[in-house]
Structure formats: structure tokens, C-alpha cells
Ligand SMILES: Nc1ncnc2c1ncn2[C@@H]1O[C@H](COP(=O)(O)OP(=O)(O)O)[C@@H](O)[C@H]1O
């Protein structure tokens with residue numbers, strides 16, 4: 001049986017200002033199983049966003065390929081839903097109209113998409129906010145809408161690029177717990193990027209550590225904790241031990257790349 | 261200590277007592293009302309000052325004219341139907357010229373912003389004409405289009421079109437690249453990107469362009485009627501000036517000013533209607 005998401009020898013170059021190619025991702029290969037929750041951690045600038053954008057089909061990779069259910073992806077598609085790092089809601093659309101954006105683009109009529117959007121708003125805990133504009137919401141609420149918008153097209157794979165990075169610590173923890181709840185209900189394959197190691201360990205079945213310059217998978221760590229996971233898990237010694245191990249891994253990577 | 265505070269808070273919430281400082285603070289609606297009243301008083305004060313200066317301080321009728329005199333002439337001309345005739349001529353010149361500049365300006369601005377080639381070709385011309393004193397073209401338009409409506413529409417058009425074009429262009433270009441990435445991730449077609457992302461992003465800029473365009477178009481009407489014309493509010497001003505009839509000059513200027521204010525208000529209304537999310541933002545502050 002093939003893995004849900006397969007990445008084979010993916011390399012990505014950017015041109016520097018002098019027109020020289022610079023390798024940002026170096027022959028990355030990995031398999032992600034169906035319904036698996038995989039987190040990627042790594043130092044800032046190591047290519048995490050570039051990697052997830054390649055998988056989303058937003059930018060082409062020069063070498064290697066990405067397959068979903070064994071089928072090669074060429075550009076964006078409805079099998080992948082993107083939750084962006086930045087605040088990416090359309091300011092001129094109400095919350096509900098933001099959530100159904102992807103459905104509307106596909107030509108679904110409001111009579112069909114609105115009930116779907118409302119049920120997703122309920123899922124993310126924003127039931128009575130459908131007529132608000134994004135500017136009227138807090139950061140946490142906006143990222144809930146962002147998530148609902150990605151879920152609306154019912155993708156097989158959720159691609160999340162540091163979705164909680166801009167939130168304060170408490171809101172972030174609550175969002176992490178909510179995300180796990182939603183994931184348990186919707187059963188999606190998730191690729192989640194973060195630079196917060198404890199976030200990765202709390203959420204993931206597997207944590208991949210990226211090395212810097214060029215980006216490579218330096219370690220692939222299985223997280224053994226049973227689900228459902230309470231937030232209190234984060235205070236247990238077992239949890240802190242894993243976080244600590246990953247910390248030193250990243251530190252080694254950064255030091256090594258700086259020496260190089 | 262901290263427990264007592266927590267109890268305090270819950271007790272207060274239970275009784276839903278609003279803290280005194282908050283209760284006594286003016287609401288946004290009250291503040292808006294205060295602003296409006298101040299603006300109204302300021303206008304009334306200005307009009308009274310105008311009357312006093314005209315009546316007691318600068319009494320020479322060639323140099324100044326009190327408000328009452330201006331209104332009196334306005335009333336007489338209204339009764340004779342003369343004012344309506346002049347106003348109708350100017351309004352038509354304005355409407356045709358401005359609408360033409362809005363349509364052409366927005367269309368070209370959007371075309372330049374979405375097509376590299378169009379931009380490369382048009383850019384030098386737009387920069388050239390934007391900064392040149394286009395009112396000087398009026399004698400030329402008279403030669404080409406004659407003394408009638410067409411030459412006036414032409415001058416209004418060329419004066420108003422460039423700020424509208426440039427703002428439409430900048431509006432499209434200012435669209436947040438993050439939102440364009442969202443459109444890409446959801447597989448939008450080019451047309452969907454334009455309608456769902458670029459157009460709403462450009463809207464506030466387009467409104468600013470239209471606002472500048474209105475001011476310029478009114479100037480265009482005056483300039484157009486300065487040369488070889490027989491009717492219009494601009495003509496009225498020019499003719500009155502030549503016969504030292506300052507009151508009528510003031511009347512003409514007042515009419516243009518009121519036209520400008522009314523058009524700006526209409527545009528504000530249009531913006532609130534087309535871009536309710538922005539109204540929301542300002543109300544939130
Ligand atoms: N469009 C681009 N053009 C050139 N270089 C880029 C581009 N996008 C990213 N990079 C470079 O690629 C590297 C990885 O960036 P990114 O994927 O954003 O890292 P991360 O998300 O891990 O912080 C950085 O050094 C960045 O400067």
C-alpha cells in the first residue's frame with residue numbers, strides 16, 4: 001500500500017540577486033500515512049515554508065516529485081487544504097463568505113455552501129460570528145476561520161504553515177487542543193509546520209527536524225503519547241524529555257550549519 | 261487578597277454594574293454628534309463673518325460682496341431661469357467629461373496593472389501627461405472640437421483622467437501578495453482572481469482617484485468655459501468678472517463649491533455602500 005503523501009528527492013532552488021542558483025531544499029524524501037499528523041520543526045529560514053508551498057503546488061520544485069495517493073501533483077488542487085501562517089482572510093468578506101471561498105470558486109451555489117460553512121463555523125467554535133468582518137475578530141478567531149476555510153473544500157491533506165505563530169501563549173495552547181479535537185473528528189492527514197518544539201511534540205504522531213542551508217530531514221522522531229492528549233501532558237517529564245532532545249538536535253544543526 | 265479581587269469581579273458581573281469611568285464616558289455616537297455640531301457652527305460662523313465683512317468692512321462692491329447680496333442675485337437668476345440654464349450647461353459638460361474619464365481611467369489603470377506589456381507601453385505617456393499643465397491644451401481643443409460641448413468635455417476629460425488612472429493602477433498593484441497566494445491555493449482562475457481579490461483590493465484607491473478626479477473635472481469646466489463660450493457657470497463667472505460684478509462671481513464660485521461638496525458626499529456614500537468592511541474598520545476605532 002502506498003503512503004498518502006509521498007515526497008521523493010524534492011529539491012528546490014532560488015536564484016540569488018546575482019542570478020546564482022541557491023539550494024534551499026536538498027533531496028527531501030518522506031512518506032506520510034493516511035490520517036497521520038506530522039509536524040516539521042526547524043530553525044527560521046531553513047526552508048519549512050518553501051517545502052510546504054512546494055507540496056501545496058504553489059511553487060514548482062526543480063527536482064523530485066510529490067505524490068498524493070500515488071498520483072503526482074502538478075500545482076494546487078482540492079486534495080490539499082492550506083492554512084497560512086500570515087493573516088490571509090479576505091478583509092472584504094464576512095466570516096462565512098471567507099469560509100466558503102473555496103466552494104464558491106468551484107461554483108457551488110450559496111444555498112449549498114452556506115449550510116456547510118455554518119457547520120464548519122460551529123466546528124471551530126465561531127457559530128454566531130458569520131456576519132462579522134475579519135477586522136472585528138481577534139487573532140485566534142481569525143485562525144479558526146482560516147482553518148474552517150481550508151476544511152470547507154474537504155481536502156485529504158491539511159497543510160498548515162505556522163498557523164498559531166502570531167498568537168499569544170494561552171490562545172495558542174487552546175488552539176492546539178481544539179485542532180486535535182477537530183482532527184480527531186475529521187480524520188485528515190496533516191502536515192503542520194512550527195518552530196515551537198513543544199507545539200510539535202504535543203500535536204504530532206511524528207516530528208521531523210529540518211536542518212538548515214539547505215533544508216534536509218535531519219531526524220524523524222515518533223511521538224509515543226496516547227490520544228486524546230490533554231494540555232497537561234506538556235508538563236510531564238516524558239514530554240519535556242522529548243522536547244529537550246529535539247532542542248539539542250536543532251542546536252547541533254544550527255551550530256553545524258553556521259560552522260559550514 | 262487576590263481571592264477578594266476575584267470575588268469582587270464576579271459580584272460586579274453578577275449585578276452587571278458598569279464601572280463609573282466607563283458609564284460617564286461619551287459614546288462614539290455622542291462624540292460624532294459633537295463633531296457634527298462643531299462643524300455646523302463653524303460653517304454658520306463663516307457665513308456670518310462673510311456677511312459682516314461684506315457689509316461693514318470691505319464695502320467697495322468691486323472688491324467684495326456680502327452673502328445676502330450673492331443670495332439675492334442667485335434668487336433673481338433662479339426666478340428668471342437663467343441660473344438653471346447656466347447650471348445645466350456646466351453640469352452636462354461635467355457629467356460627460358467626468359464619466360468618460362472615470363471609465364477610461366479605470367479601464368486603462370486596470371489594464372496597465374494587469375499586463376506588463378500595456379504598462380511598458382503606456383507608462384512614459386502617463387508620466388508625461390500626469391505632470392504637464394493640461395489646461396493649456398484648451399485653445400487646441402477649441403480648434404479641433406469647436407466652441408461647443410465637445411471641446412469642454414475634452415478638457416474636463418484630459419484633466420480628470422490621469423489621477424483616476426494612476427489610482428486605479430496603484431490599487432490593483434497594492435493587492436496583498438498573501439491574498440493572491442490564497443487565490444492560487446484555491447485554484448482561482450484569472451478572472452476569479454480579478455473579481456474576488458484584485459477588484460475589492462483596488463476599490464478604496466479607485467474611490468480616492470475619483471475624488472481627485474471630481475475636483476479636477478470641476479476645474480476643467482471652469483477652464484473650458486473661460487474660452488469662447490456663451491453659457492455655463494464658468495462663463496457666468498468670467499463674464500461677471502469682466503464687468504466687475506463681484507457678487508455674481510461669488511455666486512458662480514459658490515455653486516461650483518456646493519457641487520463639489522455634494523459630489524464628494526455622494527462618493528462617500530458610494531464607498532460605504534460598496535466597501536462596508538472599511539466602514540466597519542473605522543467604526544471599530
Ligand atoms: N521567493 C523566494 N526567492 C528567493 N529566496 C527565497 C524565496 N522564498 C524563500 N527564500 C529563501 O529560502 C530560504 C527558506 O525560506 P523559508 O522557506 O521561508 O524558511 P522558513 O519557513 O523555514 O523560515 C530563506 O533563506 C529565504 O530567504
Ligand SMILES: [Mg+2]
Nearest residue numbers: 048049085162
Ligand atoms: Mg516560514
